Amino acid sequence: MEIILAIVIGILYASAVYLLLRRSLVKLLIGLALLSHATNLLIFTASGLSLGGPPVISPEATTLTGPAADPLPQALILTAIVISLGVIAFALALSARVYRVISSDDLDRLNLTEESE
Amino acid sequence: MSQSGFLLIAPLLVPILTAIAGLFGLAILERDLPASRRLQRLIATVGASVLLVAVLALFLQVRVNGIQVVQVGSWPMPFGITLVADLFSAIMLVVSGLIGFAVHLYALASINKEREAIGYYPLYFVLLLGVNGAFLTGDMFNLYVWFEVMLMSSFVLMALGTDKGQTIGSIKYVTLNLISSAIFLSALGLLYGLIGTLNMADMAVKFGEVRADPEATGLINAVAAMFLIAFGIKAAVFPLFFWLPDSYYAPPPAVSAVFAGLLTKVGVYALIRVFTLIFPLGSGPFQTILLWVAGLTMLTGVLGAVAQNEVRRILSFHIISQIGYMIMGLALFTPLAISGAVFYIFHHVVVKTNLFLVAGAMERAGKSGDLYKIGSLYKRMPLLAVLFLIPALSLAGLPPLSGFFAKLSLLQGGFAVDQFWLVGVALFVSFLTLFSMTKIWNLGFWKPDPAEEVEGQPEPVSIKTRWAAWYLPMILLALVTLAIGFGAGQFFPIAVDAGQQLIDPSGYIEAVFRSAE
Amino acid sequence: MNSIILRTAIRFLMPLLILFSLFLLVRGHNQSGGGFAGGLVAAAAFALYSLSYNANEARRVLKISPAVLITSGLLVAVSSGLIGLLAGQPFLTGLWTYITIPGFGALEVGTPVLFDIGVYLLVFGITITLVFSLEEGA
Numbered sequence: 001m002e003i004i005l006a007i008v009i010g011i012l013y014a015s016a017v018y019l020l021l022r023r024s025l026v027k028l029l030i031g032l033a034l035l036s037h038a039t040n041l042l043i044f045t046a047s048g049l050s051l052g053g054p055p056v057i058s059p060e061a062t063t064l065t066g067p068a069a070d071p072l073p074q075a076l077i078l079t080a081i082v083i084s085l086g087v088i089a090f091a092l093a094l095s096a097r098v099y100r101v102i103s104s105d106d107l108d109r110l111n112l113t114e115e116s117e
Numbered sequence: 118m119s120q121s122g123f124l125l126i127a128p129l130l131v132p133i134l135t136a137i138a139g140l141f142g143l144a145i146l147e148r149d150l151p152a153s154r155r156l157q158r159l160i161a162t163v164g165a166s167v168l169l170v171a172v173l174a175l176f177l178q179v180r181v182n183g184i185q186v187v188q189v190g191s192w193p194m195p196f197g198i199t200l201v202a203d204l205f206s207a208i209m210l211v212v213s214g215l216i217g218f219a220v221h222l223y224a225l226a227s228i229n230k231e232r233e234a235i236g237y238y239p240l241y242f243v244l245l246l247g248v249n250g251a252f253l254t255g256d257m258f259n260l261y262v263w264f265e266v267m268l269m270s271s272f273v274l275m276a277l278g279t280d281k282g283q284t285i286g287s288i289k290y291v292t293l294n295l296i297s298s299a300i301f302l303s304a305l306g307l308l309y310g311l312i313g314t315l316n317m318a319d320m321a322v323k324f325g326e327v328r329a330d331p332e333a334t335g336l337i338n339a340v341a342a343m344f345l346i347a348f349g350i351k352a353a354v355f356p357l358f359f360w361l362p363d364s365y366y367a368p369p370p371a372v373s374a375v376f377a378g379l380l381t382k383v384g385v386y387a388l389i390r391v392f393t394l395i396f397p398l399g400s401g402p403f404q405t406i407l408l409w410v411a412g413l414t415m416l417t418g419v420l421g422a423v424a425q426n427e428v429r430r431i432l433s434f435h436i437i438s439q440i441g442y443m444i445m446g447l448a449l450f451t452p453l454a455i456s457g458a459v460f461y462i463f464h465h466v467v468v469k470t471n472l473f474l475v476a477g478a479m480e481r482a483g484k485s486g487d488l489y490k491i492g493s494l495y496k497r498m499p500l501l502a503v504l505f506l507i508p509a510l511s512l513a514g515l516p517p518l519s520g521f522f523a524k525l526s527l528l529q530g531g532f533a534v535d536q537f538w539l540v541g542v543a544l545f546v547s548f549l550t551l552f553s554m555t556k557i558w559n560l561g562f563w564k565p566d567p568a569e570e571v572e573g574q575p576e577p578v579s580i581k582t583r584w585a586a587w588y589l590p591m592i593l594l595a596l597v598t599l600a601i602g603f604g605a606g607q608f609f610p611i612a613v614d615a616g617q618q619l620i621d622p623s624g625y626i627e628a629v630f631r632s633a634e
Numbered sequence: 635m636n637s638i639i640l641r642t643a644i645r646f647l648m649p650l651l652i653l654f655s656l657f658l659l660v661r662g663h664n665q666s667g668g669g670f671a672g673g674l675v676a677a678a679a680f681a682l683y684s685l686s687y688n689a690n691e692a693r694r695v696l697k698i699s700p701a702v703l704i705t706s707g708l709l710v711a712v713s714s715g716l717i718g719l720l721a722g723q724p725f726l727t728g729l730w731t732y733i734t735i736p737g738f739g740a741l742e743v744g745t746p747v748l749f750d751i752g753v754y755l756l757v758f759g760i761t762i763t764l765v766f767s768l769e770e771g772a
Contacts, residue, residue, distance in 0.1 A: 020296070032299075042307070043303075046306045046310030047306065047309050047310045073309065076258055086269060087272075087298075089764060090269065094272075095288070096771075101284050101285070122725070126719065126725040133708075134712065137705055137712065141709075143701065144699055145702070147701070187724050189725050190718075191718075191724050191727040191728075
């Protein structure tokens with residue numbers, strides 16, 4: 001399972017970097033979104049995968065008995081997802097404004113307008 | 118100290134309560150803008166003053182009683198979030214409180230009504246909340262969250278308004294910071310997988326055990342490199358600084374002053390914290406890398422500044438070169454050099470913020486930031502000229518101003534470990550800094566105003582009441598610069614103690630573990 | 635969007651969704667659910683309403699400004715932490731007490747519940763602000 005996830009994460013990172021390097025504003029945004037997905041999956045995988053274990057220990061037990069899932073990575077990922085939701089929403093609004101300013105999807109136009117000022 | 122750690126939480130509570138109060142004012146008085154504006158200004162001024170008092174109280178507490186720790190929510194240490202204030206954190210908090218207060222005064226005079234109506238003040242306090250949180254937290258993931266709090270508000274502060282250059286500057290800033298956050302988070306995930314803890318003190322201990330395992334070396338170095346890149350982007354070190362000059366010169370002066378003063382320094386803080394506590398330099402390749410980074414950052418920053426003609430662009434490039442000095446203190450990794458870095462950060466934040474405030478006033482008086490379009494400001498505003506000269510000469514490191522002692526201790530640190538070429542670069546850069554400052558002085562203050570030839574002699578700008586709010590924060594910060602320069606004998610020992618705590622983190626670790634009992 | 639089916643359905647769906655969001659909020663105490671999920675469901679109700687009519691109509695039905703929801707949510711969440719601080723414990727420490735309701739039994743209430751209510755209001759407010767402004771901007 002780790003191998004499959006590792007490949008998926010690799011593909012996600014690669015596509016994110018590819019999209020970030022494009023000149024299109026929209027592709028930049030999609031790249032940023034993919035980057036955060038890849039990161040979340042990485043946290044999930046790196047902190048250990050376990051199948052079917054409950055994330056809690058029974059009240060009687062004093063030590064870990066049997067397989068148990070670590071609840072912390074999920075909490076971290078949840079936090080990261082919420083943060084990336086906010087950031088991506090902001091980036092969308094910003095790029096809509098940029099589009100209105102330069103009326104183009106081309107990021108290279110950004111530098112042109114700046115120099116011609 | 119009480120068990121509740123009230124003083125430790127105050128630097129976070131004050132800004133968030135101020136922001137909430139401001140937002141309430143904004144939401145309730147939606148239809149009555151002038152009243153809402155007055156209320157906002159009042160709330161924010163009270164908040165900024167209380168924050169300054171709170172951080173000073175915390176600093177005294179830390180100075181007298183040692184490292185302060187509180188477990189938020191009473192969850193014991195490796196599981197819950199820990200807030201830790203050692204001397205370094207406390208010094209950084211004092212800087213943040215001071216800058217928060219001074220820039221707020223300046224904003225009262227210079228921020229336009231549209232920005233105030235959209236909620237400039239609450240956003241400003243959320244920014245301070247993020248900065249203070251990053252300085253206080255003892256938990257790696259929590260550091261990420263505070264970074265994001267800070268970034269989100271800085272994004273909005275930067276993008277507010279309709280200026281074209283500002284929009285373009287923000288897209289670079291947003292993208293670069295999102296990438297840096299993603300790298301930081303990936304590093305965190307790998308780190309958690311490696312040692313299973315997020316508490317910084319716990320990490321330091323567990324790392325000691327893992328480092329003995331030769332198989333883990335590759336992963337440890339990879340994670341450390343990722344932290345270096347993530348924080349390096351935020352701190353704007355070579356070669357990751359290119360976003361900074363474009364973004365920092367665009368927003369209104371009050372916003373760019375607080376960005377210039379505080380935001381990159383949070384990155385430097387994180388670098389120093391991580392590379393003293395979790396991955397102590399001295400072993401591994403990172404010391405050499407950081408030494409190179411320091412030298413090249415200093416050099417490229419100052420050379421970039423030489424080519425610029427706009428006041429705030431020149432100053433933005435100087436931020437980069439100054440970051441190099443701080444990284445140099447970290448990279449030399451001797452008690453003297455780290456103390457020098459701590460002193461340097463304090464001096465730099467005060468001076469650089471002040472210079473941005475002065476630049477804002479110059480742009481307003483001359484109606485342009487381009488040095489070839491303004492002039493004769495010395496004749497028109499002698500007080501502003503003096504207020505420019507103090508931080509400018511301090512930035513270049515002329516004795517007896519604060520910059521001299523900061524640079525002196527770094528150079529001594531460099532000589533002590535035979536890093537002569539780095540010392541040479543530092544001296545050369547400080548010479549070029551003086552050249553840049555002289556350029557602003559000659560072209561902005563002494564050269565006759567080019568407009569004069571067309572319109573005749575301009576009127577001297579009188580100091581009316583509304584200018585008082587512009588001058589007050591500059592005078593305050595200039596006085597601080599003079600105080601830490603002339604009183605270096607009193608202030609430097611504090612930096613030395615802070616450096617001692619950083620280079621030998623056992624006190625930090627012990628304090629965190631003791632509080633969990 | 636002008637769909638008669640959606641308009642008719644939303645009249646029945648709205649109360650159900652809001653009830654369900656409150657159920658999620660209360661259930662989150664010991665089981666899956668909680669303020670975040672509840673707030674999202676409540677926001678979904680109003681998002682649906684604004685889709686079937688328009689954002690202005692949805693604002694009118696909501697009666698409270700989303701900004702007030704956001705700030706009061708923040709305030710409630712922060713004050714749940716302040717209670718612990720005032721009791722001499724670290725910030726955000728959970729404090730619990732029992733309230734006896736006649737004919738129902740003892741009810742366990744504490745500051746985490748308050749925190750969840752704050753999150754509910756905050757998420758509700760922010761999500762509908764997002765939806766409304768995106769819809770009005772389009």
